[in-house]
Amino acid sequence: MTAVPVNQFVHPALFYSGLDDYLAGTVPFIQDGLTGGEPVAVAVPGPNLRVLREALGPDAERVRMLDMTRVGANPGRIIPGVLRAFADTHPDTHVRIIGEPIWAGRTSVEYPACAQHEALINHAFAGRNVTILCPYDTAGLDAQIITDARATHPLLIDTTGSHPSDHYDPESIIAGYNQPLPPPASAAEFPVDRATLTELRRFATAEARRLGLPEDRLADLELAVTELATNTVEHGGGTGLLRIWPDDGHVICELTDQGQITDPLAGRRPPDHTNPRGRGLLLVNYLADLVRMHTSRTGTSLRIHLRLPSPA
Amino acid sequence: MAYPRVAEVAVGPVRVTPLAGDEFAGLRVTGEIDLVSHGMWERALRGALAGWTGDVHLDLTGLRFIDAGGTTLLIQVAISSAGGQRFVLHDPPPCLRRVLKLLWPDVTAVVIEGGAP
Numbered sequence: 001m002t003a004v005p006v007n008q009f010v011h012p013a014l015f016y017s018g019l020d021d022y023l024a025g026t027v028p029f030i031q032d033g034l035t036g037g038e039p040v041a042v043a044v045p046g047p048n049l050r051v052l053r054e055a056l057g058p059d060a061e062r063v064r065m066l067d068m069t070r071v072g073a074n075p076g077r078i079i080p081g082v083l084r085a086f087a088d089t090h091p092d093t094h095v096r097i098i099g100e101p102i103w104a105g106r107t108s109v110e111y112p113a114c115a116q117h118e119a120l121i122n123h124a125f126a127g128r129n130v131t132i133l134c135p136y137d138t139a140g141l142d143a144q145i146i147t148d149a150r151a152t153h154p155l156l157i158d159t160t161g162s163h164p165s166d167h168y169d170p171e172s173i174i175a176g177y178n179q180p181l182p183p184p185a186s187a188a189e190f191p192v193d194r195a196t197l198t199e200l201r202r203f204a205t206a207e208a209r210r211l212g213l214p215e216d217r218l219a220d221l222e223l224a225v226t227e228l229a230t231n232t233v234e235h236g237g238g239t240g241l242l243r244i245w246p247d248d249g250h251v252i253c254e255l256t257d258q259g260q261i262t263d264p265l266a267g268r269r270p271p272d273h274t275n276p277r278g279r280g281l282l283l284v285n286y287l288a289d290l291v292r293m294h295t296s297r298t299g300t301s302l303r304i305h306l307r308l309p310s311p312a
Numbered sequence: 313m314a315y316p317r318v319a320e321v322a323v324g325p326v327r328v329t330p331l332a333g334d335e336f337a338g339l340r341v342t343g344e345i346d347l348v349s350h351g352m353w354e355r356a357l358r359g360a361l362a363g364w365t366g367d368v369h370l371d372l373t374g375l376r377f378i379d380a381g382g383t384t385l386l387i388q389v390a391i392s393s394a395g396g397q398r399f400v401l402h403d404p405p406p407c408l409r410r411v412l413k414l415l416w417p418d419v420t421a422v423v424i425e426g427g428a429p
Contacts, residue, residue, distance in 0.1 A: 041395045201377065219406050226379045230347050276388045277414055283380045286414045289375050 010131040011121055012162060013145065013153035017139040022048065023055050026098055033096040034062055040084040042070045043078075044100035044135065075117035076285035079124045079193060079268040088129050088270065092266050095130045102149075104140035109248070111145070113178035113292055118152035119170035123264055133157075148173055174264060177199075181254070181294050182303055184239070187245035192255060194233045201226055206250050207244045211289055212308050220287040224304050225253055226260060227280035232257040236300060250289065250305040261295040313383075326425045330363075331371070337364040342374030345382035353382055356388040361397050369425075389398045390421035400425055414427040 014025040026042075030052075033040040041054060041064035049067055053060045073076040077102055089097045099121075102114045121132060136149050150156060150167040157163075190203045204225045205218055213221060224240065232240040236259030243254045267281030285291055287307060288304035295301075323372045329340040339360050345353050359367045386408075390399050401408070412422065 132382065194348065197348065198344060201344075201346075216406075219410065222377065223380065223407050223410065226346060226377075230379065230381060233347060273416075273419070275390070276384050276391065276416070280380055283411065283415060287410075 005152070007127045009122075009128045010038055010155065011125070011153055012155040012157045013130075013157040013165075014132050014133055014135045015138050015149075015156065016135055018053065022051070022135060022137075024159075025157060026052060026133070027055050027136065029098065030056065030063060031059065031097065034059055036094075038094050038096055039086070039090040040064070040096045041066065041082075042098045043071060043082050044098060045069045045243060047101045048100060048135075064293050068100055069103070069105075072099075073289050074285060075101055076267055076288075076291045077114040077122060078117055079265075080270045080282055081286060082096040083121070083132060084124065085176065086269050087128065093129070094129065096136065097130065097132045098137045099132055102136065102145060104137065107248075109292070111289055112179060113290065115145075115148045115152065116177050118149070119173040120264055122152070122154070122170045124268060131279045132276050149155070153229065176297075178294060181303060182290060184243065184245045184247065184252070187243035187254075189244075190242045192232045192240035192242055192257065193230045196237065197226065197229055199263050200229055204242060204253060208253075208306075211244075211246050211251050213251050213306060214309060220250070220304055221304075223252065224284045224287045225255070227284050228253075228302055228304070231255075231280055232259070235259050246308070246311070250307050250311070252303055254301055254303045256299060256301045259301055260297055260301045267291075323327050327374075328352070330356075330360065331362075331369070338369030338371065339376070340367060341343050342376075344377040345375070346379045347381065348378070349382055350385060352388060354385045355357065357386060357399070361389065364397070365395060367398045367400050369400045369402060370404075371402050372408070375405050375408075378411075380411050380415070381414065383408050384415070387412075387419055387422060388418050391419070396421075398423055409426040 004088060016022045016025055030040050046067045046069055049065055053065065054216065056063065059260040068083065071082050083097055083099060086097060101117055106114055118134065119210045134153060136146060138146055150165045151169045151173050154165055154168045155162055156165050188201055188207045203220050205222050208218055208221050232255055236257030240255055240257030245252055269282065269283045271279050284304060289307045290305040293300065327342045331338045331340055337360065339356055386399060399422045401422065404424060
């Protein structure tokens with residue numbers, strides 16, 4: 001593997017097939033960092049985390065290890081809550097992170113958010129002294145996912161070495177996966193309006209409770225729906241529509257309004273203690289199991305998914 | 313806890329009652345805080361800080377809900393206190409604890425009586 005240049009942002013995709021490729025592409029990266037005294041974090045799916053822990057032996061103690069299926073289930077929270085949460089605590093040194101946000105079990109509803117997340121890493125870390133290595137399982141993932149990885153990563157690494165990507169075009173991914181969301185067959189509805197925010201909360205909580213969402217998640221839903229409704233009132237034209245329905249083991253809440261979200265990193269910036277305002281969308285990213293969005297000049301739809309408990 | 317009541321401010325579903333005593337000052341808050349009551353909430357918090365030199369206590373037993381903006385205002389006002397005054401929260405609702413934990417875990421200007429959840 002070629003030496004990693006420092007003092008610039010490096011974002012390679014690691015294409016691997018099988019365990020040997022995976023370890024060959026990740027373990028030296030980790031060990032080079034440890035040898036150089038650099039902070040190293042690994043956020044990958046549980047099974048891969050176990051494999052790495054075993055391969056690293058006692059060195060694993062010196063690596064921040066996170067299960068990406070838990071900390072990054074909602075791709076929207078990965079940049080603020082995983083990547084920046086680690087990198088920002090080490091601002092004066094080169095930081096190494098392995099982030100694997102896409103695995104074979106990701107659904108077709110989750111995937112667009114995953115691809116946009118990968119594209120947005122380039123925005124979020126521009127100019128930072130950080131290397132974020134993203135493994136992609138070429139044996140287990142669809143060809144389209146690998147093609148998209150060539151668009152979201154300026155550098156590609158495989159068994160033949162590392163090469164710049166000829167297809168690097170993160171904007172095409174951000175725009176391309178900004179898709180209209182398929183409407184539900186039916187849904188409970190309530191208007192969003194400054195004068196009826198309390199009633200909206202009651203409605204949303206009652207409906208989600210009826211659908212089987214447990215009490216602790218109902219509190220999260222109430223917070224998240226309130227943030228989305230507040231954004232609609234303050235930035236989205238003042239009025240909108242809430243819809244709630246169940247699908248595929250989740251409660252889905254959708255807020256539609258006439259505003260447009262033009263900030264690509266909306267909801268992905270960690271809180272700023274010097275300016276503690278405007279973190280509603282960040283909170284939504286932390287509370288929900290998945291956030292999907294479609295935004296255009298004619299309006300915005302934001303959907304939050306909260307997982308229902310499995311039937312006993 | 314028993315506090316002498318001084319005056320009541322009622323705006324919409326939120327009621328904020330200033331408290332005063334020899335050893336402490338603060339507010340008793342009942343109802344729900346969201347966008348519509350943010351302005352009143354911020355004024356009440358700033359007013360409580362201005363009228364006292366030590367930590368300000370907030371009795372939140374009757375606060376049913378507070379949105380992220382409301383909790384953020386609490387943080388913002390606390391951080392801006394020139395005298396280093398803190399807000400001491402009594403019996404905050406789960407949504408407030410959640411937002412503190414997720415967005416402001418290291419802020420020391422707001423403390424929950426009895427320690428972190």
